Amino acid sequence: xxxxxxxxxxxxxxxxxxxxxxxxxxxxxxxxxxxxxxxxxxxxxxxxxxxxxxxxxxxxxxxxxxxxxxxxxxxxxxxxxxxxxxxxxxxxxxxxxxxxxxxxxxxxxxxxxxxxxxxxxxxxxxxxxxxxxxxxxxxxxxxxxxxxxxxxxxxxxxxxxxxxxxxxxxxxxxxxxxxxxxxxxxxxxxxxxxxxxxxxxxxxxxxxxxxxxxxxxxxxxxxxxxxxxxxxxxxxxxxxxxxxxxxxxxxxxxxxxxxxxxxxxxxxxxxxxxxxxxxxxxxxxxxxxxxxxxxxxxxxxxxxxxxxxxxxxxxxxxxxxxxxxxxxxxxxxxxxxxxxxxxxxxxxxxxxxxxxxxxxxxxxxxxxxxxxxxxxxxxxxxxxxxxxxxxxxxxxxxxxxxxxxxxxxxxxxxxxxxxxxxxxxxxxxxxxxxxxxxxxxxxxxxxxxxxxxxxxxxxxxxxxxxxxxxxxxxxxxxxxxxxxxxxxxxxxxxxxxxxxxxxxxxxxxxxxxxxxxxxxxxxxxxxxxxxxxxxxxxxxxxxxxxx
Numbered sequence: 070x071x072x073x074x075x076x077x078x079x080x081x082x083x084x085x086x087x088x089x090x091x092x093x094x095x096x097x098x099x100x101x102x103x104x105x106x107x108x109x110x111x112x113x114x115x116x117x118x119x120x121x122x123x124x125x126x127x128x129x130x131x132x133x134x135x136x137x138x139x140x141x142x143x144x145x146x147x148x149x150x151x152x153x154x155x156x157x158x159x160x161x162x163x164x165x166x167x168x169x170x171x172x173x174x175x176x177x178x179x180x181x182x183x184x185x186x187x188x189x190x191x192x193x194x195x196x197x198x199x200x201x202x203x204x205x206x207x208x209x210x211x212x213x214x215x216x217x218x219x220x221x222x223x224x225x226x227x228x229x230x231x232x233x234x235x236x237x238x239x240x241x242x243x244x245x246x247x248x249x250x251x252x253x254x255x256x257x258x259x260x261x262x263x264x265x266x267x268x269x270x271x272x273x274x275x276x277x278x279x280x281x282x283x284x285x286x287x288x289x290x291x292x293x294x295x296x297x298x299x300x301x302x303x304x305x306x307x308x309x310x311x312x313x314x315x316x317x318x319x320x321x322x323x324x325x326x327x328x329x330x331x332x333x334x335x336x337x338x339x340x341x342x343x344x345x346x347x348x349x350x351x352x353x354x355x356x357x358x359x360x361x362x363x364x365x366x367x368x369x370x371x372x373x374x375x376x377x378x379x380x381x382x383x384x385x386x387x388x389x390x391x392x393x394x395x396x397x398x399x400x401x402x403x404x405x406x407x408x409x410x411x412x413x414x415x416x417x418x419x420x421x422x423x424x425x426x427x428x429x430x431x432x433x434x435x436x437x438x439x440x441x442x443x444x445x446x447x448x449x450x451x452x453x454x455x456x457x458x459x460x461x462x463x464x465x466x467x468x469x470x471x472x473x474x475x476x477x478x479x480x481x482x483x484x485x486x487x488x489x490x491x492x493x494x495x496x497x498x499x500x501x502x503x504x505x506x507x508x509x510x511x512x513x514x515x516x517x518x519x520x521x522x523x524x525x526x527x528x529x530x531x532x533x534x535x536x537x538x539x540x541x542x543x544x545x546x547x548x549x550x551x552x553x554x555x556x557x558x559x560x561x562x563x564x565x566x567x568x569x570x571x572x573x574x575x576x577x578x579x580x581x582x583x584x585x586x587x588x589x590x591x592x593x594x595x596x597x598x599x600x601x602x603x604x605x606x607x608x609x610x611x612x613x614x615x616x
Contacts, residue, residue: 104213115219118210122232123291125203126153127358127370127491143198145191146175152369153203154358154491156196158559160243160597165561165571166418166578167552169460170377171411181460183590184583186598188616194600200240204250204258207233211252227280231293231301234276238301241269241312242563245596245613262609267313270305277302287333290349290357291490296332297356299324300494303502308567311595318511325503326513328355329521334496340445340528343495346405346474346481346488353497357490362474365486372487374472374557379409380463384449405474405481405488414466416457418578419556420448422549443529445553447471457579466579471557497525497554505547518542525554544568566595591615 107114121131129148130141145151162168163180170181176190186193207229214226233251240247246266250258264272281298288294303324309317328334337343337353348354360371368376379401389395401409423446448467457466474488475481504518519542526535537546548568552561562571570576574589582588593615604610 105217108217108219112219115214115225119225119228119292122203122206122210122229123359124365125199125206125232127360127365128152128367129369142202143195145195147368149368149373150192151195151199152367152373153196153199155369155373156192156199157239158373159192160196161559161562162557163413165565166576166581167415167556167561168413168419169416169457169466169580170413171461171463173461182580182583183594186594186616188598188601188604188612190598190600193597194602196243196597197240197600197603200236200247201250203236204233207236208250208252208254208258212255215252223283224285227283228293230276230280231284231298234273235301237269237276238273238305241266241273242308243597244599248607248610260607260609263611270309270312273305274302291359293356294332296328296334297494299328299332300355300499303328303499307502307506308563311567316509318506318509320511322503322506322511322513325499325506328496328499329503332496336496336524336528338528341447341471341473342477343492344472344489345476347476348490348492350477351492353495354490354492355496356492356494358493360487360489360491362484362486362488367486370487371472371489371491372485374413374491375404375406375474375487375489376408376410377412378414378468378470378472379404379406380411380468381406381409383411383452383463384409384468386451401470402483403475403481404470405476405483407483407485411463414453414457414460414463414468415448415556416466416579417455419552420446420455420467422553442531443526443535443553444531445529458585460580469557492558498560500525501547501551501554504542505544505551508542508544508547515539515542522547522550525550529553571595 104114104118125142129143129152141148141151143151149155159177159180163170163177164183168181170177173181176192179185179187179190180192210229211226214222214229219225237247237249246263247269248258248261249264249269249272250261254261277298281295281302284293284295284298286295303321305312306317306321306324309315309321332355333352334355335352337351342348343351343353349357358370359365360367366372381401385400386398387395388398423443448469450467453464453467455467459465472487472489473481474484500521503513504522507513507515507518519537519539522542523533523536526537527533529535548564548570551564555561565571565576572590572592572594577587577589579585579587582590593613596613598616599610599612604612
């Protein structure tokens with residue numbers, strides 16, 4: 070089963086046509102036909118249903134991208150803004166030191182300035198609703214499929230459990246303790262009290278361990294494989310001290326090592342290839358969230374990262390900047406972008422880690438004559454200022470073109486929706502997790518850790534010139550290297566919290582706490598507030614401290 074192909078089946082199914090009332094967080098599905106009857110008519114219907122569960126990570130629902138023909142899972146001002154991936158990215162990246170957004174609409178300002186967080190922020194509601202919408206669909210899927218026979222039943226049900234564990238992992242990371250609802254609670258679930266964060270951790274861990282031997286080592290593209298399971302396990306163990314109060318770096322190292330040594334994934338020779346329109350060919354991506362301009366159209370998948378970072382009016386370079394008729398040397402059309410929403414720019418907290426950038430960095434990465442020639446520095450600098458004196462001004466800070474719709478052979482068909490698959494988990498992160506876990510007394514071998522980091526840097530520099538020495542392999546280096554390698558990929562807030570750099574004043578970045586120079590923020594910001602609508606819908610919920 071190919072997820073890209075089977076996401077198109079959704080519009081043909083009359084099974085599991087599901088709506089959600091977000092005013093009361095009622096995610097109980099409306100079932101128009103029993104699954105058993107559907108499978109009798111079409112045995113492949115199960116593939117469409119599984120695709121719907123995977124699609125819940127990148128789609129607003131089913132139907133048109135815009136207009137009255139949309140069928141939207143989560144009610145919001147704009148359907149695209151409610152999508153799971155877009156919501157997750159906003160909370161993990163925009164709140165960090167790396168990315169700021171200039172739109173400021175109805176709650177984005179508090180995220181981008183890490184200030185003024187309140188339970189009525191709609192973007193928190195979108196994420197919370199998406200988590201429990203996913204959980205509700207999966208719980209119902211588990212109930213409906215339990216007594217049925219179909220091809221790959223054990224694997225497919227294990228994949229559904231993985232997707233539920235993934236949703237709870239994100240909920241635990243963002244909101245702390247949350248209610249645990251499974252198929253045992255029936256369709257829709259009960260209005261349960263919050264489980265503690267440690268209890269959610271244990272649930273996610275146990276679910277992943279239970280399905281690990283069922284999920285195949287090699288699965289069809291877009292579906293979870295054993296390395297995917299190991300990556301999520303490594304992630305929760307790497308952050309175990311945050312989630313439970315007890316570190317488990319030894320397990321994080323062991324699982325990272327298993328991904329590195331016992332899977333079929335390998336580093337892509339070209340860093341940029343991991344983030345372009347045909348990145349489904351990359352050997353490095355362990356678990357992608359699908360983007361396809363024809364079959365998986367969404368304003369909440371990588372379309373958001375591409376269009377949100379581009380500006381059709383300003384991101385072009387003429388041979389003679391003083392001559393309006395001068396030919397273009399470069400435009401975002403060269404990268405396959407039809408629209409530019411002029412929203413996201415990076416800050417000096419990111420591009421300052423790469424050394425000096427020149428005005429051609431949009432094309433060459435970093436000035437070829439500079440000692441620091443890290444090709445991961447993919448920024449558009451022409452016409453933009455290094456400093457971000459005003460995050461609302463488009464030309465303050467450098468946008469990145471890391472995600473681009475161009476293809477390996479050089480073509481770049483201009484498109485409205487992105488073809489790029491989002492690499493939720495990729496091998497480079499396993500390299501970085503191994504090294505970090507080792508430095509936190511998680512075992513392993515220092516020479517191995519150093520070599521893994523230098524493998525990433527050899528790819529980035531094209532030779533050994535970027536290699537670090539044994540003495541340079543420190544935790545301070547790792548947190549910076551994670552920024553250089555993984556920026557824009559949804560890891561940064563989590564990383565800063567784990568390194569105790571997110572809240573407080575030990576580490577300051579532009580617009581942290583709502584000031585241009587940055588200021589300390591309170592410790593309660595290590596969690597987001599539970600959305601007010603969730604509290605109103607479930608009187609057993611308690612708000613997180615400090616909100």
